[in-house]
Amino acid sequence: EVRLVESGGGLVKPGGSLRLSCATSGFSFSTYSMNWVRQAPGKGLEWVSSISGRSTNIYYADSIKGRFTISRDYAKNALFLQMNSLRVEDTAVYYCARASPYDILSGYYYFDYWGQGILVTVSS
Amino acid sequence: DIQMTQSPSSLSASVGDRVTITCRSSQSITSYLNWYQQKPGKAPKLLIYAASSLQSGVPSTFSGSGSGTDFALTISSLQPEDFGTYYCQQSYSSPWTFGQGTKVEIK
Numbered sequence: 001e002v003r004l005v006e007s008g009g010g011l012v013k014p015g016g017s018l019r020l021s022c023a024t025s026g027f028s029f030s031t032y033s034m035n036w037v038r039q040a041p042g043k044g045l046e047w048v049s050s051i052s053g054r055s056t057n058i059y060y061a062d063s064i065k066g067r068f069t070i071s072r073d074y075a076k077n078a079l080f081l082q083m084n085s086l087r088v089e090d091t092a093v094y095y096c097a098r099a100s101p102y103d104i105l106s107g108y109y110y111f112d113y114w115g116q117g118i119l120v121t122v123s124s
Numbered sequence: 125d126i127q128m129t130q131s132p133s134s135l136s137a138s139v140g141d142r143v144t145i146t147c148r149s150s151q152s153i154t155s156y157l158n159w160y161q162q163k164p165g166k167a168p169k170l171l172i173y174a175a176s177s178l179q180s181g182v183p184s185t186f187s188g189s190g191s192g193t194d195f196a197l198t199i200s201s202l203q204p205e206d207f208g209t210y211y212c213q214q215s216y217s218s219p220w221t222f223g224q225g226t227k228v229e230i231k
Contacts, residue, residue, distance in 0.1 A: 045160075045168065045211055047220040059218045095167055107156040108174055109215040114167035
């Protein structure tokens with residue numbers, strides 16, 4: 001069974017940092033690209049970042065580029081999102097999502113398994 | 125960036141009704157369009173990928189169609205458990221963008 005479990009969220013002041021983790025199990029971690037998708041309170045879904053199976057290709061949304069860093073640990077089968085210089089508008093539930101087993105730029109790139117989400121609140 | 129526009133923003137329908145949600149992209153995305161269902165307080169769930177392929181385990185009452193810039197998600201016979209918000213997502217090019225969502229309520 002595929003499982004994705006996020007952790008590391010919480011309340012942080014503007015300008016602060018947080019590191020989100022996503023523990024995974026039930027699949028061959030290095031085979032799949034992984035992603036972060038967020039949802040601000042009462043709003044729609046926003047893709048944040050993607051990392052390919054072997055970490056050779058990384059993509060970021062413009063809204064977080066230069067502030068957030070995605071990475072993965074193959075020994076721990078874990079995905080991370082280091083979030084620096086946080087802004088009020090980064091407040092959201094952050095979801096870890098596994099991507100389909102195709103190349104990121106193949107077009108057949110969809111999110112087939114999702115974690116339960118973790119809330120990040122940026123407020124003074 | 126490719127903009128995705130869904131309509132309607134919300135709808136209310138009765139059990140057994142046929143429901144259609146449309147999604148339009150700001151440029152051609154061929155068939156690289158995916159659909160998700162999200163229930164309140166829960167993570168999104170993949171329903172349809174590549175415009176018309178049904179994800180494993182999803183009821184056959186759900187179907188997808190379209191290509192180019194115009195797409196549709198159809199629920200052939202609405203069930204009580206089909207309430208929630210539905211999102212389309214393009215996977216043609218980064219940044220992967222979602223529609224604003226369509227909230228489906230059961231009358």
